Amino acid sequence: MAALYEGYTLCGLAPAQNLLSSGIQGVEAERDSDHVVVTDSTRSVTLYKVSDQKPLSSWTVKQGQTLTCSAVYNSQTKEYVAVSDGKVIRIWKEEEILLDKAFKATVSSDVWRVHCVAGGEPVVLFQRGAVRLLDSLLSAPQQPIEEVLAQEEVIRWSTNIVTESQQVVIFTTEQKGDHFLYLQRLNPNTLQRYRLEREEPGLSPLSFSASCKDKHIRLLYLYPNGHLYQSLVPVRGLGADEGAQALLMPRSLLLALPIGEGLLEAASAQVLDDAHVAVVGVPHPSAGAGKDFLCIWNTNFQTLQAGKEMAGKIYGQLWRYSNKLFIPHGKTLSVIPYEWPKSSLASALGKLRQAKTEESKAPTSVPSWNNILHEEKAHPSRTVETRKTRTNRKSQSAPSLTNDHILELIKTAPVEEVQKEVEVLLSRTDVQGLQPSVGQLASTLVSRSLDDPAFYTPSSLAQLVHTRCLCHSVCPDLVLLALERKDYFLCQLCLQFFPDIPEAVTCACLKAFISMSDVDAEKVSVEPDGFSFMESLMARERGPHGLQNGFSPASIEVDRSDGLGVGGTRAEDTPTEQICPVGLHKAVLLNEILQTAYSDSFLLPHLKDLSSQHVLLFLQYLQFLYLKYSQDAFPQMHGLRSPSLTQIMDWVCLLLDAHFTVLVMTPEAKGLLLNLHSFVKSQVRLVSELGKIEGSLQELNKMKVKKDVGQYSIEVIELF
């Protein structure tokens, strides 16, 4: 799940009187992810250090002048570029204090914007659609600027993307209700024009967002009716038909956002990655009509991943730099850090266990501030909630650094150190904030282990699995790694905690468990819960048979003997199926297999890979369990983790389905099959008797319903 963290204020805003614009022209990245340049809509440019929420310096143009485009930072020359009054390009360095004394150049046409991204040169986009590299423009500032756009065509939005080979300026225009997309490639210069398909009449896109992926530019645009479209445009032009008729740009509906009543007015969508989109100014689907929400949507699964209410008016502006979202709302510009782990099916479906629900069970071996603070949650009130969020924020800023640090560490450090660090990290961080990082941590650990045969940290991995934040799809190699390293304890944990283990892996585990010798199995440490269950089950084996509800095993004996035709000697000694065919530890591991979720059509093909010897053994074990379950008063001790009777039956059926012909031909299996048959027969007989009883009891029930009317009554009836 993607997560939005508690935001913080970067600066205050001076919104326009009518509250239509936020008073901010743009937020641009500066030297690293922690610095941004904020340009307000009038005269000043401010450099902020984001994590400190502190301005570092500020520049202002003279009274009477206005900045007409947001200032950008040219990381190559470490200079800032801005445009004032449409035509004056200003360039200055951080040390310069007075903007008036900085470099100025007046160009011959109005500038729309200056774009500059890391790895690219600054580019100037003129209002009439022409594009120049800043350097070439400054070499001859008064050079004539051609008109690209038609009359009445105006630019609505622009951006600049640098791919490995090419720098592209993208801008959209509007002309009489039609919207066009221009792709201006630089070096060599080509211009491609596309026409956007019309949405419902009168609707123009509210926001655009572009990203580059696989040599295609991915353009996302949001309409006031909540439709978020995606269009893919190749970075490389088609070449020939340049300047010809505008192509219709193919689009696909990515999301239809719930918009509540009315259309969206100020909203914006921003691409986060292939699968995630941040949307601001759209109502939260489960929080009523208010539109002041910031939400992260997963476009693959159409699920809402995270949402946050933003106080005050939303202006439909949203910027994203590294893992922070910048949103002007009300009278503040907020920074909201976010994070999203690799998306998995389990998490998308909400199947991944949420740390929240397990909070009370979360391991608390080492006392920490968080735990102490969390214990206050026993008093559920609003104030506590705010305190919790505050603590979250505190803890957030600290481990986010440690996290990366540990990830680096894992790649190189020796086993002991890694184990120690992971342990420390897990004990320190509160579980809620941990979830995204656990996946990263686990996959890094696994990949290191896979690469380096000497490296393996069973305890760390077990701890990670224990957090219940992992699932198989987040870290697909974990189970196989555990199998490879014969870490059956970890296997067991994974089987227990992962909701989405594929049938193939389950089967691989089964094969490994069943083929393990009992001597080896004794050495495996197993999960204590299942262990005590099996232990108590086997302890009964030797004790006298309990008579429960008048059910005597002897009656089965009779049934069985007539099924078998032998059974003369059976009466005195314990019949073979009463003895567990596998060792205690092995049984515990097999039980874990029985309890995993599966779909039989996927499981069957993999089951066929088992050898007949193994099948026989497993069947014997299942039969043993089944007999135990149906004879003894079993459900009473089900506080412990144990397979249910139906699970056992399902597995018997599956095994028989998969291997029936083989079993029929195996002489050793004959007795087993006959036993199963006679046992099932007796059970069917019992059930049919029960059915009869149920039938007559139901009749009894019906008779009671008929009430006696008596000689006289006054009733109320209604006719329709």
Next chain:
Amino acid sequence: MGEFKVHRVRFFDYMPTAIRAMAFNSRTERLALARADGALEIFNFADNYFQEKVIPGQDGRAVEALCWVGQRLFSAGLNGEITEYDLENLRPRYTVEAYGGPIWTISINSQGTLLAVGCEDGTVKMFEILEERIQFQRNLDRQKGRIISLSWHPSGTLIAAGMMDMIRIFDAETGRATHRLLVERGVGASKSREVVVWSIVFLSDHTIVSGDSAGKVQIWDGVTGTLVRTHLVTKWDVLALSVSKDESSLVAGTSEGTVVQFQFISSTVDQQDKEWVRTRTFKNHSHDVRALAHTETAVVSGGMDTQLVVRPLLDKVEKNTQESALRKMSLPHRSLVCCAKKAGLLLFQFPDHLELWRLGESDGHGKPGDSLPVKRKPEKLIQLKRKGEDHICCSALSPCGGWLAYSTVTSFRLYRLQNNNISVTKVSKLPKDLRSAHQLCFSPDSSKLFASSSHSSVIVVGLNQPECKYLHTLKPKSGSRQPVHLLFASEDGKWLATANADCEIHVYNLDKLKLHCTVPVYSSCPTAIAINPTTSNLVAVHADQQIFEFSLVQKEYTEWSRKLQKQGLHSLWLERDTPITRVAFNPKNPAHIILHDMFMFCIIDQSLPLPEAKTPFYNQMTLRSLPEPQRLVHSHAFKICKNFQHLMCVSLLEDHSLVVVERPLLNITSQLPAPVRQKKFAT
């Protein structure tokens, strides 16, 4: 539609009596039926099996046999008398003493000239049928032992008599017994008991079929007097036999409640000689089948369990039609309950007494489906025993509850009731024209009493405190001689509607005391009539389930009635097999007509569309489950409620609550004597 408070009454202990004898007149398609209390009922099989006429019984009259002679009906019983009935005035016309002790059987020859009766003293007596009466002709040879059953040979020359242990064949002309056929006794313990030949049939090919107390149906050759075939049908008695007109099928009724059919067919294919083969067994009765009739298409049976069952033979009727459905007639087709709307009183009519009940009260309110707490229990105010030996034929209670009247075939009585201190005073001075009535009715303001008399006339009597005065006799212009079986006085006191067995409905203007109009005669007999108090439209429901609405002002069928006839009633409505016995109106909403038969009551909302042939007819459950706004789309005019079963009466009180008088058939069955013991499996 709305909510109704319903008084659900189950304390009317009406108990029909056992069916003793039956005779079917195939020419008029009337079935005459005699009950153990001496009452006679005439069912019109041509008109949906409607119970057209009822002749009340009499103490001491035990009818053992019935016989149609043309349109005349004769009965004979253990009182030793032969009675002919006046079917127009619904009373015995005369009785003739046979002087042979109790009479067990009568039989008419096919020419309709001679009536043979079998007596206890062993004689078969012949009576000649004359125009107005019957005259003793002679005795046949007197036998030892009683004559239990008789059957004429169709030629009229021979007559077979079933007796104890034997059958005798007489020559009708000479009166000599020609054959004596000995009937074997039962085996085992019953060996010592003589066998009774309960029933006998003489077929035209001189075959004699007998049914006896040893459970045998035997086929004899009447010429040689030899036994051809014995069918052991039951362990108990074979009580009745009946043969179809074409003599190809024969039914036998047994004490087990079964009816066994025999057919005269060749037992193997391609064989010419036919014989009597036992083919089917019907079990529609729980008790003895005492009476049987084999009509063209059906077997009609009746017995101790009081129900009349018409079982169509599926080889004679078209399958899956209304005609092929089994009919059971258990409750009378006329009302035995009278409800005083204003006073909240109920009058129950029994053959030998009347019961007056006051309904209970409840002040609670409840939602539909609830039973309200009963604040005051219903109480029986009066039980009035009739005088004389004739059974009560009709009764009425005035709407105010102040007057009570009943009539037998010979006498009429009127009582003044004081309800607050519960006293009954007989009104002694009655007009002499008022001696007997077929139907009684009070005017809504309780100022007049209407009594239907002979020839469809209605006597109007004014009720005043000290005495009552004869006012007028209303006579129809049609000159019909049939009795009036329905009377209805309109709420405004202006109209009186009558319906008679000739299917005529006459409406009289009570202000002018003149016939106002006659509703066009419909082929089926009216089973209920009523006049809408608001619109003065007469609603008539007929035995074939048709509904007509006739405007008394315009003297023509109303628009709604025409629409109904044009569109036709829903098939499920027409398939019901009990007649509507009462029509009432809701004064709150004149468009509502309340009807009921034995199994349901129905409110017809004339303002709603009529159900189409394909629309679900019984749709109350569906409507209940629908949300309010959708109900209107799915609802149609017929609102049918089946919550109450085996209804004797549904009436609307003045406070708009409904009175529903139920008589569950289960209660009737449970009061019957135990049936013959039968070995049931595993008992």
